Amino acid sequence: MGKILASFLMPHPPIIIPEVGKGEEKKIQKTIDAMNDVSKTISKLRPQTVIIISPHGYVFRDAVCAYGMPDIAGDLGYFGAPQVKMGFENNMELTERIIEEANLNGIKCLKADERLAARYDLDLSLDHGAVVPLYFITKQYNEFKLVHISYGFLAFKELYRFGTIIQNVIKSLTDDVVVVASGDLSHKLTPNSPNGYTPKGNIFDEKILELLEHMDSKSVMEMDKALIDEAAECGFRSILIMMGILDKLEIAPRVISHEGPFGVGYGVAEFLVKSYALNSETEVKKEMDPYVRLAKESLEYYITRHSIMPVPEGLPEEMYKKRTGAFVSLKKDGELRGCIGTIMPVRKNIAEEIIYNAVSAGTEDPRFYPVTEGELNALAYSVDVLTIPEPIIDKSVLDPKRYGVVVKKGFRTGVLLPDLEGVDTVEEQLSIALRKAGIRPDEVYEMLRFEVIRHE
Secondary structure (H helix, E strand, O other): OOEEEEEEEEOOOHHHOHHHHOOHHHHHHHHHHHHHHHHHHHHHHOOOEEEEEEOOOOOOOOOEEEEOOOEEEEEEHHHOEEEEEEEEEEOHHHHHHHHHHHHHOOOOEEEEOHHHHHHHOOOOOOOHHHHHHHHHHHHHOOOOEEEEEEOOOOOHHHHHHHHHHHHHHHHHOOOEEEEEEEOOOOOOOOOOOOOOOOOHHHHHHHHHHHHHHOOOHHHHHOOOHHHHHHHOOOOHHHHHHHHHHOOOOOEEEEEEEEEOOOOOOEEEEEEEEHHHOEOOOOOEOOOOOHHHHHHHHHHHHHHHHOOOOOOOOOOOHHHHHOOOOEEEEEEEOOEEEEEEEOOOOOOOOHHHHHHHHHHHHHHOOOOOOOOOHHHHHHEEEEEEEEOOOEEEOOHHHOOOOOOEEEEEEOOEEEEEOOOOOOOOOHHHHHHHHHHHHOOOOOOOOEEEEEOEEEEO
């Protein structure tokens, strides 16, 4: 049985391609980083087929359309970069079945072949709505067949239903599939937009991304059509089909980035099917520790929404009732990316302690630049919950594998967690803690030790 592994929302501004942007693409670096992260995830998933839903293919008022030739190719010659070109084998079995099942179920689905091209004067090459996302994907992974679908101006619920038909067809065949919904958000975000400006552009972008983050398909289908029209988007219908393809699947959604410096909203999001979501070593993810999950969700919430997340429901009872110090550590590619914590509790419970310390670890560690949206997918988290530090008078009772250490002199304080890679002796542990505090080894200072429960 075929499987849907994941789906992704990817924008398609040609200016993001260096051969087109010629330096201007650097103004949307967050989007570039997010597109690269998405492409790396697709590479790890290793789908046999990629379905791309584009708003710039063969768009009809009363029908959807699937590309129906054995091979499909295109370039960015229209945007001055003919050297950016690509070609794919079409998954004809999947395409033919989608067309057949859609028509049998009352949704008109056309086949874009030479006959249709002659009738409607169509260009049978890949449009930029497909080429731009595929440019990023193929830099990481290209061992897949392609299915190209263009949405039509059908009723919202019909586009969603078309997505559910695609899901059933995928399950009836054998390929593992990734779906890409290509689309930009509002084209009227700023006064410098070539399409004009409306304050409702930002309202639309924020609303659709919020609904996607909660996989609220019902509310997406019920969005105000006047708001959608005024926003002048080109991704909404791609999103509807994508959400239909994901219907009733258990999804881990995440909005990775959003920006619009050119007046057009570029949103990048991932929707991993939980059964097949992979970690950085391409193994199936285990259920995430609730302490680690809270730290991850807190930093992602802050980076994407610029506010502190509220304490969520459904945590273990002790996270609401107990108060203790906690440290949140971030790593990227095995290297430390941030670590901030509290020796003693300063919030009303462990949950709040983790929420605030995760934000601080990602944005306030003076050793590092603040974490960007594009990095979120690459971070590994750990949370150390501390026992109450106890004073000691002699270093002989320290053990760097078991105990963390606090050194203090006046207002200067240094802390080092236990069981750190490369810290094997008490002397090394104290030396690092003193250096962090700005205390000389020959000064008189206090020492405290503590233990931790480490959550990874």
